Structure formats: structure tokens, C-alpha cells
Amino acid sequence: MDLLRHLRFFDAVAEHRHFGHAAAALGMTQPPVSQGVQRLEQELGQRLFFRDARGVRLTEAGGALLPVARRLLRDAEQLMTLAHRWRPSGQVRLGLADDLEDKIPALLTRLAERDVDCVPTVSGTVELVEGVREDELDIAVVRHPAVVDGLAAGPVHTLATYLAWDDDRPRDAELPPMREVPPVVVPPRRHHPAAHDQLIDALRRLGHSGAVIEAGTLIERQAWASAGHGVRLVLDDESGRPIPDLPPLRVRVVTPLPPDRRADVDHETLIRRLEAALS
Amino acid sequence: MTGATAAATIDRAAADVGIQAWVHARRLGPDLDEVTRGGDELVPMASLYKLPLAACWSDLVADGALDATERLRVTATQRAPGPTGLAALLDDVEVSQRDAVRLMLSLSDNAAAEQVLDLVGLDRLSAWLTTHGLNRTIVRRGSRDSWSVVVEETGGGDVGEAPRRLANTDVDVQTSEYNALLASATTAADMVTVLGRLWEAEHHAMVRDSLRLQAWRHRIGSGFPHDDVGVYGKTGTLGRLRHEAAVIEFPHEHPVAVAVLTKSARPETHQPRVDAAIGAIARAAVTVLRRPL
Incomplete structure (x- = not known):
């Protein structure tokens, strides 16, 4: 029993x-x-x-x-x-918003090159913010806007986004007008309600219906797009196509306030390196 | 629903639209019965200062210190800017004191509010707050001066630009008007106390009636979409701050006073989801306090 x-x-x-x-x-x-x-x-x-x-x-x-x-x-x-x-001293517990998708490996490589030893947690913004508040994470890159009261939050980074059809459409094919674009496949709203709603409003502003498919994992989002039932917002212009006024992905670095930080992590340097890796 | 489940509903509704919410509700009846969620925390109050200002003005009139029907000349060149009421007009106007109060409450008219604040004065208003047990509330300035602070802190220029600057989605725009220690500030519980005072005395009838005439039903009013239910409210809005304090009157029941103060993660000026969440939060708080007369 x-x-x-x-x-x-x-x-x-x-x-x-x-x-x-x-x-x-x-x-x-x-x-x-x-x-x-x-x-x-x-x-x-x-x-x-x-x-x-x-x-x-x-x-x-x-x-x-x-x-x-x-x-x-x-x-x-x-x-x-x-x-x-419990964690080995000096090892940084880093949270990363799952919307960063394909950017995550490169971001971690850049941090490793700058001698930042970190264990990553990839999750939704609400959970990451909670993790920083509860001393389960030392630092996190989260979607903006989010409720981050009681934490130290850095400047907002805007990462350009592109629209990607993961089907075999030729790259130079003409894009349909926004009102004919299928639903956009995104991470679940509960990961970041305010940022999600902001995206929907922006899509509607562009003439899109604002319909979205919420899919929990990157592979699931890719699957929807490959099946031709959705398009993805991606951060690289290799797989995506630029659309005027498509909203950027807005992210920022959050940490506990200075008095609540772990003594064995040099947060100032850590923040500087993470901010540099993001820009 | 119990008080505990009301609190859980409030937390869920707030998290669901990305806001912080400070809530207090009290039945205006013989037995003290309250629901609170951060109701004692200090929050910058935006236009909610117009509520105690109206109550103070009404007491001064009852005491004979001010004349409700005295006519005020509000000139186009000198009045405070704003989107509604006298503030939105083009030419000089003349109104009585009580009509200025009516415009200040029903439309949150900044120009009318400035006239009333001039008549009452910040000193008399502070003394009134202390006398009536509103120890946490401090009114440092009216809407006109609040916006001057925002203009100065966000890059100067035209006051019409300031709301757009606060609404920038690419930057976390800060202003001391979001800081309860620097701006005019109150607690949700204090706002409920003001409403309690207004519902106690017969001579506040005109003020109560003006609250019933409030043009906006998108916040607390959206939680009570019933034609026979009275919603007597005053909103307060500045950038990411969205507030309302209201008395809800169901027929044959004790009225319930509720204050919902919020700060949203999103900076945009128009946020219907947040306004609707304020309605849902108010409903959750009021429902547990409803009792027949």
C-alpha cells in the first residue's frame, strides 16, 4: 500500500x-x-x-x-x-519560453560558449514565472506581456516572426491574402493568456480570421502545418516568409529581485550574457 | 458559492486575462459581511478619486459651505483635456456645480472634475478622507496633473500622445502614476467604504443618481446584464490600470458595494477581455453576499 x-x-x-x-x-x-x-x-x-x-x-x-x-x-x-x-552549486536553472522553438538550441550553445553552465527548462510563460517566484528557476526568458510583479524584468526584446507553411509549397509561390491564410498553430493560450490574446488581436487587425490551433508541442505544431491545416509563426526567415506588420515575438528576461537571489549565482553577469545571446 | 470559492473564481478570472486584481465587496445591510482579495493593498487609483471627491462635495453642500446650483464658467482655453463631456467640447460653457459633479461621475469628465476639485480643494478632500476612516486613501492630484506627470515621464509633448505612448506593445513603459507610493492611491476596501458613506445619508441622493447614469457598462456592469438590477458605478482608467467601484442593487435585496481594481500585463488602451473579466470578478464577489431584505 x-x-x-x-x-x-x-x-x-x-x-x-x-x-x-x-x-x-x-x-x-x-x-x-x-x-x-x-x-x-x-x-x-x-x-x-x-x-x-x-x-x-x-x-x-x-x-x-x-x-x-x-x-x-x-x-x-x-x-x-x-x-x-537541490542543485550543484553554480549551476544555473534557466527557463525558456517554448515559443522560442528552433531558437533554443542556438541560444544554449551561445550561453555555453560564454561559460554559462545551465540546466534548461522549456515551458509556458505562466509556469516559468511561477518557477522563478518559487525559487525553482534562477532566470527565465518569458513572453511579454505577462504578469511579472514581484520579479526583476529586463527590457523587451522583439524577435521578428515569419509565416511558415510546412508543406511542399514552392518558396517563391505568391502568398494568399491574410484573410485566406489557414488558422495559425500556436502554443496553448494558458501558457501566456495576455500574449496569446494580443497575437489574436494582431492577426485580426491584419485581416486574418484570428482562428488559431493550440498545440502543446513543437512537433505537434509542425504536424498540423505539414498536414496543410495550419501555418506556423517561426523566428527564422529560412523556413518562413515575411508578412508586413506580422507581430514580433516579444520576450524578456526575468529573475528574482536581488534580495531573493541565490548567493552562488552571479546574476548580474548571467543577465548580461543572456541579454546578449537574445539580441 | 462560499467566500473561499469566490476567491478561487477571482484568482482564475484574473489569471485568465493576465491581470493583477485587488477586490473588496461588502453587503450594505445590518450584518457586516465581506469578500476580500487583496482588498487592503494600496493601488494607484486613476479616476476613482472622483468618487470620494463627489462625496466630499456633497457633504460640503449639505453643510452650506458650497452652493450646488452656483453657475461655473468653463472656458475652452483653460479647461482640462479629455475624451468626454465638457473636456471634449469646443466652446465655452456654463454649468452648475451639481451638473459638473454629474458629468464628472457619469462620463468621468476631466474638465468637470477639475472644476469640482478646485471648489473642494485637496486639503478639504484629505481632511474628509481622514474623518471618514479612509486612512489608506491619498489623493495627490487630479486627472489633469496625473496626465502631466505621464507626459513628462514618457517623453514630453502633447497630452494627446501620452495614452498612445503608454500603449506601446514593444516596450514596458513605466510611469510613477503606476506606483501607489507616488500616485493618488487607495485600496479596494477604502473604495467600498466611500460607497457605504454615499448609501448611508439621504443628502447624497444626487451623487447616487449620477452613478446610476454612468455611461459605461463594459466592466462591472457586464457581470450583471439584467435590466432590473441597478449598477451604480465609477470607473478609473489610466494605461494598464482598469478599475471600477460600484453598488449593485438587486430588487428586494440589500445593496452590495464592490470594488475591483486591476493592472493588466497588456498595455493597449482597449481591452474588452479585461473589462469582461472585471464583470465576472465582481459577480463572483457579489453573489456570495446577496441576501433578501
Whole structure:
């Protein structure tokens, strides 16, 4: 049995003195919680709760075991936090917005050339900002605009975008007018709601319908485009074609505020190198 | 819905459109009942200063210190610029004090607001805020001077240029008017207190009526699209700041005062998604406080 999981049920029922309320607090239905407590009672060989007309009460054994169970849960949580945050000293935890797509390998190569030792996390902007706030990342390149209050945010970089059909259309073929362009395949809106909405408004401004397909991974976005059902916004003019007034990808570097930064990372130099690699 | 689920709904709605939101709501009835989400945090207030200004003016009139029907001459050359009301006119006009208050509230008319602020004065307004328990609210300047600050900080020139500069999508444009320690500032809870004062006293009837006439229904009003529900609101807008404080009156229920102050990640002037989110946030906060009379 998953001891920690069942201890969590024990803890919740002891706190709420009610199986239904405990289940609600755990975000579950009541039957698995009741069964879980029964299994725990079998495993421990002790009755933990009385159930009678007055509700649910701890038994003497339950009362004696509860503090130990809670200590175990606290320790487990601490273990996860520590494991999550541990890193070799000096190694930078770098977050990169997944919209940077094909640019990411070159960006990391440029950082390596400048002696920046980093472990990359590629994700959506909302998650990256949360990661920097929660001390899971030391620095991140995120989409602008985003809510970045409480963090240090650098200047906005505008990276030109191009429209790419990933089918076998000849490169010199004439582009259809924007209103006839198929939906644009983009990362999911929840990655960066404000920036996503801004893109849709810009597409509509250009005469496009504003229809988009939200696809979670680069390979999925490429697949949609290859199937001829969507076009992609790309950052290189090799695979994409320039469209006047197509909005750029706007990104910026965010870090914790100086007092919240890791002592073993030289953030000033790091920021300078990342900004240089972006421009 | 409980207070806790209202808070979760507020957080979700705010995250979904990329805004920070500070929210406070209170039932204006016999029992104190509130919903708050950062309601005590200081936020730059934009045009919301016009709300306590109107309440203060109304008290001064009731005390006989000002004459509501006195006529004011507002000349085309001297009045504050703005997109609505007297501020948008071409020629000299004459209005009564109370009509200036009406224009200031129903259209957020900057020229009319400047007249009212001149009549009341920042000192009397500060004293009024203190007397009425609005200890967190500080009005440092009116709209005209706020915009002068923005113009100066964003590159000078014409005041008409300033909103466009704030709306630049390629740069994170900052101004001290976004800083609660430098701009006129309030809390969502303080705005609810002002509304509470306005709903307490009979002599504020004209002010309440002017709030009902507010021309905009795109923010809090969008959360209550019911013809029989009264929405008495005042918006405040400056760059990325979008606020509204309003009293919602369902028939046969206690009125509920709600303030939703927001700062958006996007800088654009027109943001219907954010306006609609303010309506959804207000609805979430008000719904848990609704009680029959």
C-alpha cells in the first residue's frame, strides 16, 4: 500500500471529524477515503476511528498514532521540497519560453560558449514565472506581456516572426491574402493568456480570421502545418516568409529581485550574457 | 458559492486575462459581511478619486459651505483635456456645480472634475478622507496633473500622445502614476467604504443618481446584464490600470458595494477581455453576499 497516501487520509479525517468533508478537502469522493482508512487500520493492526451517531472520533490508538503520522507527512513534504531545489552549486536553472522553438538550441550553445553552465527548462510563460517566484528557476526568458510583479524584468526584446507553411509549397509561390491564410498553430493560450490574446488581436487587425490551433508541442505544431491545416509563426526567415506588420515575438528576461537571489549565482553577469545571446 | 470559492473564481478570472486584481465587496445591510482579495493593498487609483471627491462635495453642500446650483464658467482655453463631456467640447460653457459633479461621475469628465476639485480643494478632500476612516486613501492630484506627470515621464509633448505612448506593445513603459507610493492611491476596501458613506445619508441622493447614469457598462456592469438590477458605478482608467467601484442593487435585496481594481500585463488602451473579466470578478464577489431584505 501507498503509506503516505493513506496517512494523508488519516490526517484529513482526524482534522475534519467527517469522512465526506475530509474527502472534499482532499479533492476526492468519500468511498476511496473510507476504504483507504480501513486498509490503513488493517495494515497498522489498530482501529483509528469510532464511527457512531455523533460522528467520527479518534480512538485512543488513533490519538497516539496521529502525531507520528503527521510528522511523517511533514518529513515527506520536506524531502520533496529539498529534492526539488537541490542543485550543484553554480549551476544555473534557466527557463525558456517554448515559443522560442528552433531558437533554443542556438541560444544554449551561445550561453555555453560564454561559460554559462545551465540546466534548461522549456515551458509556458505562466509556469516559468511561477518557477522563478518559487525559487525553482534562477532566470527565465518569458513572453511579454505577462504578469511579472514581484520579479526583476529586463527590457523587451522583439524577435521578428515569419509565416511558415510546412508543406511542399514552392518558396517563391505568391502568398494568399491574410484573410485566406489557414488558422495559425500556436502554443496553448494558458501558457501566456495576455500574449496569446494580443497575437489574436494582431492577426485580426491584419485581416486574418484570428482562428488559431493550440498545440502543446513543437512537433505537434509542425504536424498540423505539414498536414496543410495550419501555418506556423517561426523566428527564422529560412523556413518562413515575411508578412508586413506580422507581430514580433516579444520576450524578456526575468529573475528574482536581488534580495531573493541565490548567493552562488552571479546574476548580474548571467543577465548580461543572456541579454546578449537574445539580441 | 462560499467566500473561499469566490476567491478561487477571482484568482482564475484574473489569471485568465493576465491581470493583477485587488477586490473588496461588502453587503450594505445590518450584518457586516465581506469578500476580500487583496482588498487592503494600496493601488494607484486613476479616476476613482472622483468618487470620494463627489462625496466630499456633497457633504460640503449639505453643510452650506458650497452652493450646488452656483453657475461655473468653463472656458475652452483653460479647461482640462479629455475624451468626454465638457473636456471634449469646443466652446465655452456654463454649468452648475451639481451638473459638473454629474458629468464628472457619469462620463468621468476631466474638465468637470477639475472644476469640482478646485471648489473642494485637496486639503478639504484629505481632511474628509481622514474623518471618514479612509486612512489608506491619498489623493495627490487630479486627472489633469496625473496626465502631466505621464507626459513628462514618457517623453514630453502633447497630452494627446501620452495614452498612445503608454500603449506601446514593444516596450514596458513605466510611469510613477503606476506606483501607489507616488500616485493618488487607495485600496479596494477604502473604495467600498466611500460607497457605504454615499448609501448611508439621504443628502447624497444626487451623487447616487449620477452613478446610476454612468455611461459605461463594459466592466462591472457586464457581470450583471439584467435590466432590473441597478449598477451604480465609477470607473478609473489610466494605461494598464482598469478599475471600477460600484453598488449593485438587486430588487428586494440589500445593496452590495464592490470594488475591483486591476493592472493588466497588456498595455493597449482597449481591452474588452479585461473589462469582461472585471464583470465576472465582481459577480463572483457579489453573489456570495446577496441576501433578501
